[in-house]
Amino acid sequence: MTDKNNPNLGNEQHILHPATSITQLLEKGPRIIERGKGVHIYDDTGHKLIDGIAGLWCVNVGYGRTEIAEAMATGASELGYYHTFGAMSNQPQIELSQTLIDMTPAKLTKVFFGSSGSDANDTLVKIVWHYNNLKGREKKKKIISRMNAYHGTSISAASLTGLKGFHNAFDLPIKNILHTDCPHYYRYHGVGESEEEFSARMAQNLENMIIAEGPDTVAAFIAEPIMGAGGVINPPKGYFKAIKAVLKKYDILMIADEVICGYGRLGVGFGSELYDIEPDMMATAKGLTSGYFPMSASFISDEIWQVLKYGSETLGGFSHGYTYSGHPIGARVANVNLGLIKSEKLIENAASTGAYLHNQLNERFKNHAHIGEVRGHGLLAAIQLIADKEKKVFFDPALKLPARILEACYERGLVVRALPSVTSVALSPPLIINKAQVDDIIDRLIDGVDAVIKTLSQDELKGI
Numbered sequence: 001m002t003d004k005n006n007p008n009l010g011n012e013q014h015i016l017h018p019a020t021s022i023t024q025l026l027e028k029g030p031r032i033i034e035r036g037k038g039v040h041i042y043d044d045t046g047h048k049l050i051d052g053i054a055g056l057w058c059v060n061v062g063y064g065r066t067e068i069a070e071a072m073a074t075g076a077s078e079l080g081y082y083h084t085f086g087a088m089s090n091q092p093q094i095e096l097s098q099t100l101i102d103m104t105p106a107k108l109t110k111v112f113f114g115s116s117g118s119d120a121n122d123t124l125v126k127i128v129w130h131y132n133n134l135k136g137r138e139k140k141k142k143i144i145s146r147m148n149a150y151h152g153t154s155i156s157a158a159s160l161t162g163l164k165g166f167h168n169a170f171d172l173p174i175k176n177i178l179h180t181d182c183p184h185y186y187r188y189h190g191v192g193e194s195e196e197e198f199s200a201r202m203a204q205n206l207e208n209m210i211i212a213e214g215p216d217t218v219a220a221f222i223a224e225p226i227m228g229a230g231g232v233i234n235p236p237k238g239y240f241k242a243i244k245a246v247l248k249k250y251d252i253l254m255i256a257d258e259v260i261c262g263y264g265r266l267g268v269g270f271g272s273e274l275y276d277i278e279p280d281m282m283a284t285a286k287g288l289t290s291g292y293f294p295m296s297a298s299f300i301s302d303e304i305w306q307v308l309k310y311g312s313e314t315l316g317g318f319s320h321g322y323t324y325s326g327h328p329i330g331a332r333v334a335n336v337n338l339g340l341i342k343s344e345k346l347i348e349n350a351a352s353t354g355a356y357l358h359n360q361l362n363e364r365f366k367n368h369a370h371i372g373e374v375r376g377h378g379l380l381a382a383i384q385l386i387a388d389k390e391k392k393v394f395f396d397p398a399l400k401l402p403a404r405i406l407e408a409c410y411e412r413g414l415v416v417r418a419l420p421s422v423t424s425v426a427l428s429p430p431l432i433i434n435k436a437q438v439d440d441i442i443d444r445l446i447d448g449v450d451a452v453i454k455t456l457s458q459d460e461l462k463g464i
């Protein structure tokens with residue numbers, strides 16, 4: 001049945017789309033994606049697009065992987081589902097846990113499976129609270145996140161997220177979640193302030209917040225190694241070293257949210273390795289299954305696990321979990337996906353082709369009047385739009401340039417991600433991408449950016 005008032009919508013009228021303006025959906029209708037192969041997707045008009053963002057930063061092994069399809073088919077016919085409550089298990093999740101613990105940062109020795117990045121963070125928030133209650137530190141509950149961070153949209157994950165749009169009119173953030181500075185050096189550094197000095201200031205501000213709140217009330221700090229949806233913000237030099245020192249001083253746990261960075265996107269296994277984060281806890285999802293199955297993995301250190309074990313002795317069990325925790329088909333998909341990443345050397349490719357991507361972006365945008373900075377690492381990147389490069393005047397957000405560039409690129413056969421909070425456009429292509437395809441992405445991106453810039457008036461070009 002189609003919507004008589006809006007022929008664009010058809011059966012879509014029944015769907016409340018995530019992160020979508022309902023008024024825009026009503027005006028324009030949805031875009032239907034029909035299939036994908038390699039780094040390309042095809043919409044229902046037959047338009048072929050290079051997927052410069054790998055779905056939502058996740059289709060790391062690319063589209064149309066028959067190896068994964070076969071694993072799903074075998075899994076569905078052998079054991080379509082069985083739960084893992086009450087010590088029930090299955091072979092695929094046991095195999096997966098071994099692979100994961102071998103590849104994740106050293107301190108992390110135990111894994112909990114869920115279905116999304118949001119629930120992975122939710123699980124860690126609950127474990128932080130549970131851990132401190134079991135240790136008799138009932139007051140130590142606050143978790144410090146950062147402005148512009150993105151950690152998901154469930155109640156606690158949306159609270160950790162530091163983007164106002166995810167809090168407005170939702171009664172969020174919940175209590176006990178605070179936000180410290182966004183460490184975006186380009187935007188926020190003072191005159192003559194070096195990256196190291198800026199990092200020291202960020203760490204000092206964090207320490208001031210901890211002291212003001214009371215160190216005995218602060219339990220954990222959470223950070224993406226490179227902030228994703230909030231702008232692809234690299235940590236400035238010395239940032240995590242300075243932050244770690246503060247956390248150590250006040251006995252505060254470090255949580256790494258590796259939902260985007262994990263499983264090779266930055267050209268190393270995990271962003272925590274690249275920046276020597278040494279997390280006590282870590283959230284992962286997306287690249288774990290390359291998006292073929294909704295699955296997450298949250299990791300904890302042995303020290304935390306020992307406290308949870310004590311909890312089982314005193315309370316009777318670890319009372320947390322989901323119907324789909326350790327799903328046997330999801331675990332099979334993850335095993336095959338991680339196998340492909342290894343056998344096809346996709347992490348190595350993310351390092352080498354990622355370096356090429358950054359070289360080319362820097363080279364080709366360096367003389368562009370309205371690109372102020374190229375950020376990211378490996379196969380994760382963003383370009384910063386700017387009205388006046390010399391005076392560092394940013395564009396008026398009301399111009400909605402990232403969304404307009406997204407549209408212009410779509411017309412030119414490229415999918416990018418708009419990052420409106422920082423007036424930037426992001427790239428995060430599948431890890432199978434090659435250099436020729438990177439060139440193709442950059443050609444289309446430049447074309448799309450210039451087409452939109454050309455439509456701006458002289459006043460708009462001068463910024464706010």
Ligand SMILES: Cc1ncc(COP(=O)(O)O)c(C=O)c1O
Pocket residue numbers: 056115116117118119121150151152153224228229257258259260285286
């Ligand atoms: C860093 C990070 N954490 C958490 C999430 C939430 O993941 P999900 O959408 O699977 O709940 C995302 C999603 O983009 C993310 O980028």
